[in-house]
Amino acid sequence: MIARFFLGVxxxxxxxxxxxxxxxxxxxxxSKVAAPAxxxxxxxxxxxAFRLPGTxxxxxxxxxxxxxxxxxxxxxxEDGWMQPSLSPDGNYIVAVxxxxxxxxxxxxxxxxxxxxxxxxxxxxxxxxxxxHWSFYPRLSPDGGTLWMSYxxxxxxxxxxxxxxxxxxxxxxxxxxxxxNSNDYTGGDxxxxxxxxxxxxxxxxxxxxxxxxxxxxxxxxxxxxxxxxGRALTFPGEDCMEPSLSPDGxxxxxxxxxxxxxxxxxxxxxxxxxxxxxxAVITDQLVAQxxxxxxxxxxxxLAPGTGxxxxxxxxxxxxxxxxxxxxxxPVPTPTPGGPYNGPLPSPTPAPPVxxxxxxxxxxxxxxxxxxxxxxxxxx
Amino acid sequence: MAGTLAYFLPSAKLAWDATGQVVSIPSPTPSPASDLxxxxxxxxxxxxxxxxxxxxxxxxxxxxxxxxxLTQSMILVRVVPSTHSVTMLSIPRDLYVPLSTGGTGKIMDxxxxxxxxxxxxxxxxxxxxxxxxxxxxxxxxxxxxxxAIGGIDVVTSNPVVDDLYPQDIFSSNPYGYSRVAVxxxxxxxxxxxxxxxxxxxxxxxxxxxxxxxxxxxxxxxxRQKAKQVSPGDVPNIAAALGGEIKTNIGLDRVAQLIxxxxxxxxxxxxxxxxxxxxxxxxxxxxxxxxxNWSAILALVRQYFP
Numbered sequence: 001m002i003a004r005f006f007l008g009v010x011x012x013x014x015x016x017x018x019x020x021x022x023x024x025x026x027x028x029x030x031s032k033v034a035a036p037a038x039x040x041x042x043x044x045x046x047x048x049a050f051r052l053p054g055t056x057x058x059x060x061x062x063x064x065x066x067x068x069x070x071x072x073x074x075x076x077x078e079d080g081w082m083q084p085s086l087s088p089d090g091n092y093i094v095a096v097x098x099x100x101x102x103x104x105x106x107x108x109x110x111x112x113x114x115x116x117x118x119x120x121x122x123x124x125x126x127x128x129x130x131x132h133w134s135f136y137p138r139l140s141p142d143g144g145t146l147w148m149s150y151x152x153x154x155x156x157x158x159x160x161x162x163x164x165x166x167x168x169x170x171x172x173x174x175x176x177x178x179x180n181s182n183d184y185t186g187g188d189x190x191x192x193x194x195x196x197x198x199x200x201x202x203x204x205x206x207x208x209x210x211x212x213x214x215x216x217x218x219x220x221x222x223x224x225x226x227x228x229g230r231a232l233t234f235p236g237e238d239c240m241e242p243s244l245s246p247d248g249x250x251x252x253x254x255x256x257x258x259x260x261x262x263x264x265x266x267x268x269x270x271x272x273x274x275x276x277x278x279a280v281i282t283d284q285l286v287a288q289x290x291x292x293x294x295x296x297x298x299x300x301l302a303p304g305t306g307x308x309x310x311x312x313x314x315x316x317x318x319x320x321x322x323x324x325x326x327x328x329p330v331p332t333p334t335p336g337g338p339y340n341g342p343l344p345s346p347t348p349a350p351p352v353x354x355x356x357x358x359x360x361x362x363x364x365x366x367x368x369x370x371x372x373x374x375x376x377x378x
Numbered sequence: 379m380a381g382t383l384a385y386f387l388p389s390a391k392l393a394w395d396a397t398g399q400v401v402s403i404p405s406p407t408p409s410p411a412s413d414l415x416x417x418x419x420x421x422x423x424x425x426x427x428x429x430x431x432x433x434x435x436x437x438x439x440x441x442x443x444x445x446x447x448l449t450q451s452m453i454l455v456r457v458v459p460s461t462h463s464v465t466m467l468s469i470p471r472d473l474y475v476p477l478s479t480g481g482t483g484k485i486m487d488x489x490x491x492x493x494x495x496x497x498x499x500x501x502x503x504x505x506x507x508x509x510x511x512x513x514x515x516x517x518x519x520x521x522x523x524x525x526a527i528g529g530i531d532v533v534t535s536n537p538v539v540d541d542l543y544p545q546d547i548f549s550s551n552p553y554g555y556s557r558v559a560v561x562x563x564x565x566x567x568x569x570x571x572x573x574x575x576x577x578x579x580x581x582x583x584x585x586x587x588x589x590x591x592x593x594x595x596x597x598x599x600x601r602q603k604a605k606q607v608s609p610g611d612v613p614n615i616a617a618a619l620g621g622e623i624k625t626n627i628g629l630d631r632v633a634q635l636i637x638x639x640x641x642x643x644x645x646x647x648x649x650x651x652x653x654x655x656x657x658x659x660x661x662x663x664x665x666x667x668x669x670n671w672s673a674i675l676a677l678v679r680q681y682f683p
Contacts, residue, residue: 031608034528101557128541128557135561151539151559157580159539184583186537186562204536204562206583210654211591212536214562240563254563260533260595260645262564285531287564302564307531307603309566371561 037309037367040065040072050360052314053294057084057093058301059372064095064112067312067362075112082372084108085138090377094118094137094146094168102131105148107168118146119172129154135161136190136373144168147191147199150175160187163201165222176222179203179229185212190373192242194218196271200232200242200251207235211258214240216251218272232274239265241373243298245291252289252298255279262286264300266320280320281359284313287370293378299362301370309367319357428458429510430682432501434489435593437546438516438622447516448486449497450577451593454507456682462642465649465681466597468590473653473669474662475504484666489514494624506675507682511627517547517577519622521569523600526618527607530572530599533564535592540578547573572596587654594650605640651681 040060055068057075059082064075076095080103084095092115093108105118118137123130138147146168149161160183166175178199181187185204192200198220207213216239219229233239239255251269254262255277264286268275284302287310291298297317301310435451452469471486478499479491488500498509515523524530538560546552547570558574560567567575576596582588607615627635642648653674662668 031606031611033603033606033611034526034614098559103559126554128555131541131557133539133557133559135559154541157540157542159541159581161537161539184581186539186581189537189562202562210584212588214536256533256564260598262533285533285564303531303566306606307599308528308606310564367566370565371563 033308035365037061038365039074040067040363040366040368041074050314050362052299052362053292053296053378055377056290056299056312057086057375057377058312059084059369060367061369064093064108066110076108082369083136084375085373086375086377087139088141088143093375094139096135096137098133098135101128103133103135105134105137105146118168119148119150121172133161138191138193139168140165140193141195145193147178147193149187149189149191151187153177155183158183160185161189163188163191163199163219178219178222179217180223182206188217190241192244194244194271195248198229200244202240202242203231205235207238207258209258213238213258214256216240216242216253216274233277237277241288243289243291243373244269246293246295250291252291254286254289264289264298264315278320281315284359288373290374290376293376299374299376301368301374302359304361304364310370311364311366312362312368313359314362315359316357319359322357426459428456428460430507431455431457432498432509432512433597434494434497434512434514435520436489436514436516437544438518445493446490449489449514450486451590452485452497452501453590453593453597454501454505454509454682457638457642459638461647462644463647463649464642465651466594467651467678467681468587468594468653469501469505470586470590470653470658470667472586472666473658474666475500475669478503484664494626505678505682507678511625511631513623513625513627515619516622517573519619520576521547521573522618522622523615524567524569524572524596526611526615527600527603529566529568530596530603531564532567532572532575532595532599534560534562534567534575535595537562538575538578538581538592540574540580542580543574543578567596584654587652590652591650594652598645598648598650601639601642605643649681651677653677 051070052067055066057064057066062078062080064081064084066073066075080098082096082098084093086093092110094105095108096103097106102121102123104121107115107118109115119134121132121134123132133151135149144167145165147163147165150164151159151161160181162177162181163179164175165178166172179188182205188201188203190202194200198218200216200218202214203217204212204214213235215235216232217229218232236257237255238258239253242251242253244251249269250266251274252266255265256262262285263279264281266278266280287301289298289300295317298315300313302313304311433453433455434449436447436449438447450471452471454467456465469485471484473485474482475485476482477488479488479496485500489497494512494514498512502509538558540558543556543558545554545556558578560571560575576589576593579585579589657670657673658667660667
């Protein structure tokens with residue numbers, strides 16, 4: 001009788017343990033699709049396997065981070081910060097701080113401390129039409145002018161961005177409207193000040209097929225209505241997010257061809273027009289390409305594997321600008337010697353296939369803000 | 379076995395509650411396509427046969443009575459397993475049509491008058507298609523679903539800016555306004571921002587039709603992301619959707635459809651259609667859209683035979 005009692009207790013205990021074990025096992029079979037992104041500073045493995053030159057600034061979860069000598073540093077708290085951009089002398093950053101109702105441009109030190117609030121877009125509480133967005137801040141080559149996308153003028157429901165320029169030490173009242181946005185498109189965004197004066201930016205419009213498309217545009221002066229520069233890309237290419245190479249001769253951008261794809265595309269640039277496009281990455285959802293200051297490659301954001309948060313990637317220069325193949329040595333007949341007959345013709349060496357250079361994934365579990373351009377200091 | 383049961387029990391209960399909804403389809407009233415199809419429901423198709431699902435999306439915040447919501451989004455989806463192709467047709471919510479519950483009105487009203495059955499019958503009668511299944515989801519359900527699968531990757535087509543976006547989710551005042559600025563380009567969207575992207579219409583020249591295109595984009599992105607989901611994620615997803623999803627699809631059929639959905643991996647085999655001019659034009663009562671039935675039915679016959 002006692003033996004049967006202990007047997008029963010033992011079986012009950014076994015059932016409990018196995019049930020608990022099964023529960024834990026099944027619960028552990030998560031796909032991790034909903035796992036939150038890690039802070040770059042906690043990235044595992046640490047991004048020391050490949051070191052990018054200079055210092056790269058990027059945003060995640062409302063905080064700005066720098067990546068320097070293979071290590072990330074958090075510069076601001078997670079408080080709506082995004083879209084860092086460097087001053088020409090590299091001494092400070094301009095960046096956006098956004099909340100649910102408005103966003104402002106701030107000047108920050110290189111270590112993230114707020115130096116000054118540049119715009120004041122808060123408006124009146126509960127009056128959403130009095131509030132404003134400022135995005136994509138960039139400074140002119142002389143550092144004196146702030147370019148940005150700003151949602152003024154507004155026309156009721158037709159809220160959209162235009163490109164504005166204001167003195168970095170001034171107020172929005174001193175700002176000048178540079179572009180005339182197309183109604184009900186979302187407008188003009190992402191000004192890139194050009195060394196020759198003027199700006200390159202992305203203009204949204206309705207394409208011939210009625211779909212909204214992005215086009216790179218250039219303009220060299222503030223916009224009187226109807227005279228605001230010209231398009232650099234075709235509507236069907238649906239290109240956006242341009243980045244000018246350090247030597248000013250190439251533009252990297254993304255083009256979607258109106259599909260849910262995003263190809264990293266490069267074109268030569270002569271200061272007024274783009275050359276033929278070259279798609280250098282076609283199998284990733286590429287965002288925010290940025291040239292390395294030393295010309296060694298292009299950093300960009302793209303999902304790690306499958307669909308997921310955006311990681312930092314680097315495409316070495318040799319991938320899109322392969323070095324010329326080394327000439328095949330041709331044997332030269334040496335005059336003289338014991339043999340004076342005809343020389344055998346040399347067997348041509350088989351052509352050496354250039355090594356395939358693939359993009360390098362710098363982070364694994366981060367979740368960078370793909371709407372926030374990268375800033376890269378030398 | 380007991381551990382597995384305990385793990386999946388909450389999701390099984392929620393699945394039981396949400397699926398297999400019994401739909402009462404009202405008798406038809408004379409309609410543009412009444413000579414084209416039988417409105418009476420036919421047996422559900424087997425997964426190897428082509429079938430049509432009506433996706434319904436509603437604002438279900440405090441402004442509405444739970445059982446009398448409008449369907450702000452109506453998308454007919456035809457799935458052809460043999461060719462692994464999918465066709466999506468967005469029906470404008472403001473389309474002025476004969477309603478299955480009687481009279482005429484905006485098509486989004488059908489659900490509020492008679493629930494899913496009335497919405498299905500209206501679509502069947504007016505468009506001449508047979509709807510095999512329906513899935514209804516509320517605003518909060520979509521947000522939670524997208525968060526439960528870890529967000530989605532989307533190439534947003536343009537800046538979506540709206541100064542008068544309804545502040546009816548997570549708000550004590552559902553009649554207030556919020557501001558939206560979804561920036562353009564490739565990005566990873568969480569539930570809230572995906573909802574802003576598909577729901578905002580004020581800054582869109584095409585208004586409801588424009589956002590229908592964005593809704594289809596997001597649907598495709600959800601399907602793409604869902605391929606990464608494993609059985610262990612089911613309880614979390616079910617918990618997220620509790621009370622925010624309804625469907626007539628039974629659990630047995632869900633089990634048949636999941637592997638089918640996973641096998642559709644060619645984005646070019648997904649056909650996205652919306653109704654714009656000349657299929658519709660303005661000028662109908664109450665700001666509704668007038669249908670050009672001959673053009674609409676020609677399109678429907680082509681893609682929903």
